[in-house]
Each structure stands twice: as structure tokens, then as C-alpha cells.
Amino acid sequence: MSKLNELMAAFCHKQGIDALSPNEDGEYQVVFDNEHRVTCFERFEQLHLLSSLEASRPAQEPEEVWLKRILNHALGKIKDNPCTPTLLEDGSVALLARLPIARMDLASLEDFIEAHVNALEGFLLSLANPAGARSAGIPQMILRP
Numbered sequence: 001m002s003k004l005n006e007l008m009a010a011f012c013h014k015q016g017i018d019a020l021s022p023n024e025d026g027e028y029q030v031v032f033d034n035e036h037r038v039t040c041f042e043r044f045e046q047l048h049l050l051s052s053l054e055a056s057r058p059a060q061e062p063e064e065v066w067l068k069r070i071l072n073h074a075l076g077k078i079k080d081n082p083c084t085p086t087l088l089e090d091g092s093v094a095l096l097a098r099l100p101i102a103r104m105d106l107a108s109l110e111d112f113i114e115a116h117v118n119a120l121e122g123f124l125l126s127l128a129n130p131a132g133a134r135s136a137g138i139p140q141m142i143l144r145p
Contacts, residue, residue, distance in 0.1 A: 007104065014110075054093060097112070
């Protein structure tokens, strides 16, 4: 049994859900909060978490504008975000996170998944605003001596 299989079995048991089975490529599909689909797989001794960002693209928005918004959000969160936007082989955009799996235990898997889902929610909330839209908050100015 692979490390990922062991971790996923323990994760399902702790969450009180039916055991999950990997697909033919060894990937697990897990849905969180009834809307956030996360694909978990192991490659090159790394655990990978992958979630699509495609559903967040407004139909009227040009692809280059949408991609720029994704990159701007990622740049703003780079210091505390474990995820990276990535372009997949089929041209779709996804959010990717990866960590070495060798020393991972159930607690670190749960933390890793939680950080990924939180980052995914942050991206989706940011991308839900149409291009150029700004919140109607009070403008702030910082003065330094």
C-alpha cells in the first residue's frame, strides 16, 4: 500500500466518510463544502493537490484579463499561500500545491488540505469580482514622515 493510500484511508476514517478509491491514475477526487473539488495524487515522492479555477472565469471576460487577475491575486498572496496557479496540458487553469510525502502524517495531510481549500476559496472570491471592479470601501492613504 502506498503512502498516499494509507493517508487517505486514515483521513476517510477520521472524517467518518466511506473509504475512497483512487482512479486508474492513482488520483483521489475529494469534494469539500459540497463545492470545492480537490484531486490528490502522488508523483515523484510529492503529494499534489490540484483544483480547477475554470468555473470562475466570466464568459464575457477575455482570457488574458482573467489570467492576469489570477496572477495578480497569486502575487499578493505569495508569502502565505501554499498554492500556485498552473496551466494544465489541456489549456485549463488550476491551483496546485505540493509537499514531500515521505514524512507526512494524518495531521499534516489535514493541515495541507485545509490550507489548499482556503487558498482555493480565496482565489474564487477574488475572481468573482469582474475585471476592474473595486470595493466601495473608504479610500485609505498612508503618510510616512
